[in-house]
Amino acid sequence: MKLSLQAGRCEGYGLCEEAGPRVYRLPETGNEDVELLVTDVPPELEDDASAGARVCPVAAILLSR
Amino acid sequence: MSRSHLVVVGASIAGVTAAESARIAGFDGRITLVGAEAHPPYTRPALSKALLRGHQSAETVRLPPTDAEAETRPGVTATALDAERRRVGLSDGEWIEYSELVIATGARARTLGDLPGTSKNGPCAERTLRSLDDALALRQAMRSATSALIIGGGFVGTEVASACVEAGLRTEVLTLKSRLVPQLGDDLAELVTQRALAAGLRLTRVDGPLEVPAGQQELRLVCSSAGRKEADIVLTAVGDDPNLEWLAHTVITRDRGIVVDGHCAAAPHIFAVGDVARVRTGQGVAARTPFWNAALDQARVAGEAVARGHAATPYQPRPYFWTEAFGLTITIAGPIPAAGRLETLAGGLAVGAGVFRWDGGQGATVATVNHRLPIRKLRALTSSLA
Numbered sequence: 001m002k003l004s005l006q007a008g009r010c011e012g013y014g015l016c017e018e019a020g021p022r023v024y025r026l027p028e029t030g031n032e033d034v035e036l037l038v039t040d041v042p043p044e045l046e047d048d049a050s051a052g053a054r055v056c057p058v059a060a061i062l063l064s065r
Numbered sequence: 066m067s068r069s070h071l072v073v074v075g076a077s078i079a080g081v082t083a084a085e086s087a088r089i090a091g092f093d094g095r096i097t098l099v100g101a102e103a104h105p106p107y108t109r110p111a112l113s114k115a116l117l118r119g120h121q122s123a124e125t126v127r128l129p130p131t132d133a134e135a136e137t138r139p140g141v142t143a144t145a146l147d148a149e150r151r152r153v154g155l156s157d158g159e160w161i162e163y164s165e166l167v168i169a170t171g172a173r174a175r176t177l178g179d180l181p182g183t184s185k186n187g188p189c190a191e192r193t194l195r196s197l198d199d200a201l202a203l204r205q206a207m208r209s210a211t212s213a214l215i216i217g218g219g220f221v222g223t224e225v226a227s228a229c230v231e232a233g234l235r236t237e238v239l240t241l242k243s244r245l246v247p248q249l250g251d252d253l254a255e256l257v258t259q260r261a262l263a264a265g266l267r268l269t270r271v272d273g274p275l276e277v278p279a280g281q282q283e284l285r286l287v288c289s290s291a292g293r294k295e296a297d298i299v300l301t302a303v304g305d306d307p308n309l310e311w312l313a314h315t316v317i318t319r320d321r322g323i324v325v326d327g328h329c330a331a332a333p334h335i336f337a338v339g340d341v342a343r344v345r346t347g348q349g350v351a352a353r354t355p356f357w358n359a360a361l362d363q364a365r366v367a368g369e370a371v372a373r374g375h376a377a378t379p380y381q382p383r384p385y386f387w388t389e390a391f392g393l394t395i396t397i398a399g400p401i402p403a404a405g406r407l408e409t410l411a412g413g414l415a416v417g418a419g420v421f422r423w424d425g426g427q428g429a430t431v432a433t434v435n436h437r438l439p440i441r442k443l444r445a446l447t448s449s450l451a
């Protein structure tokens with residue numbers, strides 16, 4: 001599973017981090033986008049990755065197999 | 066039945082999340098996801114925001130495909146429940162048997178015809194905004210319209226009004242309250258209202274019911290205490306009603322929503338989550354909470370309960386939502402409407418940006434305005450009173 005971010009789409013809500021804390025991390029301050037802790041998602045993190053992608057209010061997260 | 070079968074009725078965020086959560090919690094039977102709409106599952110909050118403003122396309126509001134290995138049945142609605150024989154009747158005539166059922170049938174937009182006191186003379190189609198098709202049709206209509214009238218100044222009405230003003234339409238909102246989005250509390254409602262007026266929105270307060278004159282195929286004209294109002298686009302945005310009718314004469318307790326316990330169970334082997342559900346608490350039965358995050362949290366609880374029964378973690382409301390209108394992006398956590406003394410944690414309300422907290426009687430409410438703060442930090446601020 002591959003994970004990526006649509007450029008310019010992230011608005012920093014942080015719902016992905018709450019749903020998938022092992023995959024997504026929001027910066028402490030400022031206007032940076034979410035940090036993807038992995039982009040090649042190993043099987044044990046797939047649940048976190050897809051849960052986080054699904055809850056994004058602005059559909060900024062792309063998942064592909 | 067040889068093998069367990071989870072049937073989820075409703076394929077929006079609550080239904081999809083329930084299916085996936087059941088899988089994650091170890092449910093290894095079959096899953097069937099029944100959805101009324103022909104579209105694959107999509108995210109609703111964007112419909113009245115980026116999609117309407119043309120910043121997002123119909124494809125980008127799709128939810129990522131589920132990992133739940135569920136069989137999907139798009140374009141089919143549930144029409145009957147036979148709890149005794151554990152089966153659900155579908156609009157295509159089929160009955161499907163379940164071992165566990167999750168009801169996530171959501172709500173539908175209320176129309177003027179649903180409101181007490183409104184006199185609606187003859188049949189007349191009303192435009193509302195609930196589904197992807199509604200949003201695409203509205204966006205299309207906005208391209209050729211020069212004026213818009215929005216009935217209702219809540220979140221949907223205000224977000225649509227903002228998109229209409231931005232698109233250059235002469236836009237008016239009819240509301241019973243003196244401010245837009247009163248659910249946010251006085252301070253934020255006043256800010257949104259001031260920005261809306263400065264952007265050119267006309268806000269008209271009405272008292273008493275509206276009248277819909279006869280002879281209209283599609284609603285274009287309403288009569289109110291503030292006079293006759295007419296526009297190219299008239300949108301009714303007066304709240305939603307839960308989709309319950311198909312559960313008449315069943316074991317399900319219905320009272321302006323499906324009443325569920327802390328595990329989102331409505332009856333043995335039957336769960337209800339999202340906009341259709343009302344959760345029983347120690348203090349009574351809470352009102353429906355038709356918000357994205359409540360739907361997610363309830364679906365997670367029900368999905369886990371499908372797999373683990375009462376060992377599942379019970380539902381704890383964690384109110385959070387967001388809105389975008391008139392150049393303001395607002396996120397808010399904690400009880401609403403925000404009430405009590407306003408404390409400015411960053412920025413300032415007068416400049417329309419910052420972080421704000423209200424210490425109401427039922428715990429603190431924290432909001433951001435045009436200020437990025439992840440939900441984790443926002444929640445932390447509701448509990449760490451200075």
